[in-house]
Amino acid sequence: MMMENAFNKDQILIIIPVFNESGRIGGVVSELKSHGFGQVLVIDDGSVDNSATEAAGKGAKVLIHLINRGAGAATETGLQYFRQQSHLKLAVTIDGDNQHSPSDIDHLVRAHVESEADLTIGDRFMSGENKIPLSRIIYNRIADIITSVLSWKMVKDSQSGFKVWSRRSAELIRIEQNGYEFCSEVLIKAHHYKLNLVNVPIKVYYPKDYHRKGQNLGMGIRTAFNLLHHSIFKN
Amino acid sequence: MQFEVYQVLVPLIGLFSIGLTLRSQLIGENTVFETFFWILIWVGICLVALFPDTTTNFLSRALGIKDNVNAIIFIGLAASFFIHFRTFTVIKRQNRTITELVRKIALKMEKDKENPS
Numbered sequence: 001m002m003m004e005n006a007f008n009k010d011q012i013l014i015i016i017p018v019f020n021e022s023g024r025i026g027g028v029v030s031e032l033k034s035h036g037f038g039q040v041l042v043i044d045d046g047s048v049d050n051s052a053t054e055a056a057g058k059g060a061k062v063l064i065h066l067i068n069r070g071a072g073a074a075t076e077t078g079l080q081y082f083r084q085q086s087h088l089k090l091a092v093t094i095d096g097d098n099q100h101s102p103s104d105i106d107h108l109v110r111a112h113v114e115s116e117a118d119l120t121i122g123d124r125f126m127s128g129e130n131k132i133p134l135s136r137i138i139y140n141r142i143a144d145i146i147t148s149v150l151s152w153k154m155v156k157d158s159q160s161g162f163k164v165w166s167r168r169s170a171e172l173i174r175i176e177q178n179g180y181e182f183c184s185e186v187l188i189k190a191h192h193y194k195l196n197l198v199n200v201p202i203k204v205y206y207p208k209d210y211h212r213k214g215q216n217l218g219m220g221i222r223t224a225f226n227l228l229h230h231s232i233f234k235n
Numbered sequence: 236m237q238f239e240v241y242q243v244l245v246p247l248i249g250l251f252s253i254g255l256t257l258r259s260q261l262i263g264e265n266t267v268f269e270t271f272f273w274i275l276i277w278v279g280i281c282l283v284a285l286f287p288d289t290t291t292n293f294l295s296r297a298l299g300i301k302d303n304v305n306a307i308i309f310i311g312l313a314a315s316f317f318i319h320f321r322t323f324t325v326i327k328r329q330n331r332t333i334t335e336l337v338r339k340i341a342l343k344m345e346k347d348k349e350n351p352s
Contacts, residue, residue, distance in 0.1 A: 043341070061345070063341040063342065063344070063345050064341055064344060065337045065338070065341055066337055066340060066341075067333075067337060069333070069334045069337050069338075073334045073337070073338070076338070077337075077338045077341055077342070080338060080342060081342060081345070084342075176331070178330065178334055
């Protein structure tokens with residue numbers, strides 16, 4: 001089944017949480033637009049640079065968090081907007097730092113539709129062709145193990161921010177974790193609700209200053225602690 | 236049987252905390268697991284305070300510690316658990332409220348932009 005037959009691209013909301021991505025977010029929005037995605041929603045999570053203006057200038061709809069609340073909180077704001085727009089069929093979350101390729105959205109959505117998935121995860125490790133820094137590989141493996149233990153299911157690339165959400169998964173999963181631990185929280189809840197999860201290989205590009213943002217080993221320890229704490233006190 | 240002051244104080248603090256835990260459960264702030272966890276902790280602390288010899292002998296035998304745990308440590312533990320519990324609950328609630336507020340403002344600003352009155 002071709003994506004075009006299943007969904008019009010205007011029925012797909014692209015959600016991009018950003019924090020100080022001036023100089024990058026404009027390019028991401030432009031590329032998405034050139035791929036035919038008309039519904040691009042940027043959540044500016046309290047940036048102190050020109051991220052919001054840059055995204056809006058390229059034609060994205062911009063929601064502004066007045067203060068920084070974290071990637072999880074920004075993603076949930078995007079999903080909350082998606083829930084309110086009944087004409088939209090799918091939501092796609094991608095990073096705003098140009099690490100993901102918008103051209104991957106097409107085959108991610110296609111796989112999502114063909115496998116009747118509730119949640120499709122863009123998997124950076126499946127193809128084996130991506131050049132991923134060693135620290136990120138180690139961090140992701142540890143995060144996968146922790147997430148697998150907490151969800152009682154084997155999960156892969158639990159920290160990927162590239163996901164396709166069906167309306168069902170967006171309605172069921174409410175993100176409560178403000179920080180990066182939301183990636184694991186989403187998968188734990190998806191397994192809890194017995195949603196159909198599918199992993200699809202994606203391309204990923206790490207710029208030279210990749211460590212400037214995103215997750216790292218130090219943050220991973222904090223994330224692991226937050227996840228365990230959340231699981232003990234509120235599961 | 237003679238009771239020491241801590242044997243009255245600690246169970247009182249414990250009962251008060253269990254009351255707060257149950258209240259949090261009733262108003263939906265706690266999960267069942269969370270409530271169960273805290274009640275278990277407080278019941279344990281109260282038992283140690285009420286029956287120090289029996290419980291500490293049992294604990295030292297079970298854990299292989301030779302010295303009995305004294306009342307000050309247990310009062311300190313009880314107090315620190317209480318403070319941690321209250322602080323954690325307040326921070327959790329405030330964090331959630333701030334995020335919800337920020338989100339509502341973001342969505343409202345967008346709605347106002349789409350439908351200027």
